Amino acid sequence: MEELCYSFEEGGPAAESLLWEPPDPGAQLENFLLECLAEPSWPGPGGDDLNKLPAPPEPVGQPRQRRAANLRERRRMLGLNAAFEALRGRVPTFPYERRLSKIDTLRLATAYIALLGDILLSGCHPQTYVEQCLRSGAPGRQRAAWNTSDLTARLSWVKWD
DNA sequence: TAGGCCATCTGGTCCT
C-alpha cells in the first residue's frame, strides 16, 4: 500500500508537488481516437502521462488482425482508466494528495461505499454518524467494514452538506 | 538502486 498519510507541516513535501490535477477522461479518449486517425510518433510504452499516448506506428509485417487487436486493447484500457478517474473523483481525499493508485482507489471506494451504506441504515446525519463512530465505534458493531485508517483519515476533510 | 505503479503487447478464452 502506498504511503497514505502525508505531513502538511513545514519540511514535508511541497504542496505543489502533491497537488494532482485530474485529467479529463473524455478529452483523453477523444484525443486518442483522433490520434489513431492521424499518423503520430510513438514514444514507446511506459509512463503514466496519457497525453503522450498516440497510436504507435504499425510495424512492418505485423498482421492486420494483431494491430487491430492492439488498438482495441489500448482503447479498452483508456475506457478503464477513464472509469478509474471518475471513481477517484468520488472518493474522499486530502486537499493535497498524490493521485491515488488504482488499487488504493478500489480499496478506498470499497470502504467508502460501506460507510455510506451504514449511514443510510442509521438514519443519522452523515457528519454526526461519522463523528460518533470515530469516537466510540459503529453502533452495534465490533468494527465497521469501512473503518480503516485509509478512509477515516480522509473523512475529516469531507464536506457532508 | 530497489520497489511500486503503469502502459503496452500478446496469446488465450469466451461470446455474439
Added chain:
DNA sequence: AGGACCAGATGGCCTA
C-alpha cells in the same frame, strides 16, 4: 470471424 475481456511479460518513470 471478429470483438471483448483477461492475465502474464516487459520495460519506462518516479520516489524513497
